[in-house]
Amino acid sequence: MNPPDVAVSPDLSRPLLVERLDDRVVATLNRPDKRNAIDQDTIDALHELCAELEVNPRILILTGAGGVFASGADIAQLRDRRAADALAGINANAFVRVNELPMPVIAAIDGYALGGGAELAYAADIRIATPDVKLGNPETGLGIIAAAGASWRLKEIVGDARAIELLLTGRTIGADEALAIGLVSALHPADALLDAAHAIADRIARNDPDATIATKRVFRAPREAHPLVDLEAQAPLFESPEKHRRMTEFLERRRRTAE
Structure with a gap:
């Protein structure tokens, strides 16, 4: 599909670029120089978008700029967080809010979706990807756990046995394995990924x-x-x-x- 012209946020330096259509919103993670690492500004922008979609429910398509979905949480910020920050659930609460949006959320994943980036993808209802996708939760190698959704959401998607193996090893998986275990539902070339996400949204939008x-x-x-x-x-x-x-x-x- 070729979506109609939409107004993109004029500030292209924002960490989340938002395109609004009548029945859907496309949100693009936009820190390509940091491989779209999820920082506090990104979290704040996700909360702002969720507040909008809770009042005016529309389908949400999540994607990333520069051939990457999200390489993870911003390690520079994460390194300085302390116990109180962990208990505040900075990323976890934002991803729960994304997951609980009234209308479906579609993650269109290209390149890396690691750590917090993978957990944001897990929060979607539907995940599609490119053949270049790399998914994983390497948190234990950094001295922390995957506490923003992977520890409970991943097993709901792929089952206990696969989920615990991935979480304990921190192994990164590619497109074929992600498709085989049901972590993504389809693979599309990078230049067709967003069109495929819109096609799913079109099908959903035809329903009541x-x-x-x-x-x-x-x-x-x-x-x-x-x-x-x-x-x-x-x-x-x-x-x-x-x-x-x-x-x-x-x-x-x-x-x-x-x-």
Whole structure:
């Protein structure tokens, strides 16, 4: 797809460049001289964007500038953080907020997504990548743990056995392995990656936004909450004019096809 012209933030030095369309937002991590390492300014910008998308839900596409998603947290800043900073969950809370956005989040990953960069990618609902992607959590080699999501989110994506092996070894994996274990759902050439992300967003955007939001919310509910959480989410949808309109159109199309 060729998205319509959009207004990009005029300050191209910002750590997060944001393009706004009617039904989606594209956010580009933009510290290419630091391989998009996630610093405090990036975290602040993510919080600002999340606040916007919590009020006005839209699909979010996350990507990185310069052929890199995010090489990790900014080590220069991370080195100086102390116990109080760890307990504050600086990166973890931002990534939780991204993960809990009402509408789907798509991570379009090229090049390195390591440490905090990988954890931001794990916070997305859908991950696609290029053949050059490199994913991993080398935190234990730096004397810390992967505490911004990998320690609990990675096993939900790829299962306990693969997750613990990756976390304990700090091993970096490439595109083929990431695809094989389900860490990414598809691979695309670098020059087609963003178009592929937009194609997924197009498919999502054709659906009813209320049903999409409800599906994401129900999917994330704990097992013991089902089936009640499903039924409670379904009840208002059964009463919605949009459900009636879409089902009527479906029946009309089927009738015309049968004639």
